[in-house]
Amino acid sequence: MVNDLAYELIQELGQLNLTISVAESLTGGLVAASLTQIPGASAVFKGGIIAYRDETKQQVLKVDPALITKFTSISEPVAQCMAINIREIMNTDIGIATTGVAGPDKSEGFAPGIVFVAISIGDHNICQKLELVGDRTQIRDQSVNEIFKLTLSQVV
Numbered sequence: 473m474v475n476d477l478a479y480e481l482i483q484e485l486g487q488l489n490l491t492i493s494v495a496e497s498l499t500g501g502l503v504a505a506s507l508t509q510i511p512g513a514s515a516v517f518k519g520g521i522i523a524y525r526d527e528t529k530q531q532v533l534k535v536d537p538a539l540i541t542k543f544t545s546i547s548e549p550v551a552q553c554m555a556i557n558i559r560e561i562m563n564t565d566i567g568i569a570t571t572g573v574a575g576p577d578k579s580e581g582f583a584p585g586i587v588f589v590a591i592s593i594g595d596h597n598i599c600q601k602l603e604l605v606g607d608r609t610q611i612r613d614q615s616v617n618e619i620f621k622l623t624l625s626q627v628v
Contacts, residue, residue, distance in 0.1 A: 477620035478506040484627050485516040485566075492623075493562035494520035495533055495554040497545070497571040498587065502616045518562045523554065533557045544580040546572055548599045551588035555599075559592045567592040568623055570615050574608045585611050589619040591626055598622065 485492055494503045504520040507513050521532055526545050529535040535545075535553045543549045551571045559567025568591050575584025585604040590597070600622055604614045 474509050475506040475616065475620070477617055477624065479510050481620050481624055481627075482507060482510040482513050482516060484624065486512060488627060490566060490627065491516050491518050491562075491564040492566040492568065493518045493558045493564040495558035495567065495569040496520060496522050497524055497529070497554075497569075498574045499570045499612050499615050499619075500524060502612055503568065503570060503619060506616055506620075518564050521558060521561070529554065533561070544582075546580050546582045546586060546588065548588055548590070548601065551590035552592070552597055552599045555590035555592040556597060565593065566623065566627070568619050570619055572602070572611075572615065574611045574615075576608060584608070587611065587615045587618070589615065589622055591619075591623050593626060596626070598626065 501522050507517045523529040523533050534557050539549050551569050554569035555567040572587030573579045573582045573584050587602040590599040604611045
């Protein structure tokens with residue numbers, strides 16, 4: 473099933489001649505999968521990194537370990553760093569990131585449904601904290617939709 477928001481985002485980015493990359497944690501590749509289901513996505517989507525564990529966030533996405541120690545990986549500063557760094561690593565116009573707790577159990581003291589979605593476009597960086605409700609699949613799906621909505625709000 474094609475995600476309508478992903479379709480709209482790919483179309484907008486194509487019209488604006490912008491490229492995008494993704495850094496994902498709790499969504500585990502769902503953002504990238506949703507984007508690449510859209511015909512023509514290769515014109516705007518350069519790639520992504522699934523950084524599910526803190527070591528991967530640090531080693532691959534170059535998230536400062538001090539940020540994770542101070543704020544945890546489920547935080548605005550870490551989500552924002554992921555978005556900024558993926559944009560730089562992939563050399564894209566836009567970097568987006570997701571981090572949070574899908575459940576069913578708490579993680580780092582946070583309840584399932586606590587999610588941070590972030591976007592980086594040039595010097596413009598935005599992060600939103602979400603408090604989602606549902607099971608693991610629903611929280612992950614809602615997170616994907618929310619990062620697409622946030623991104624569309626910044627490019628349209």
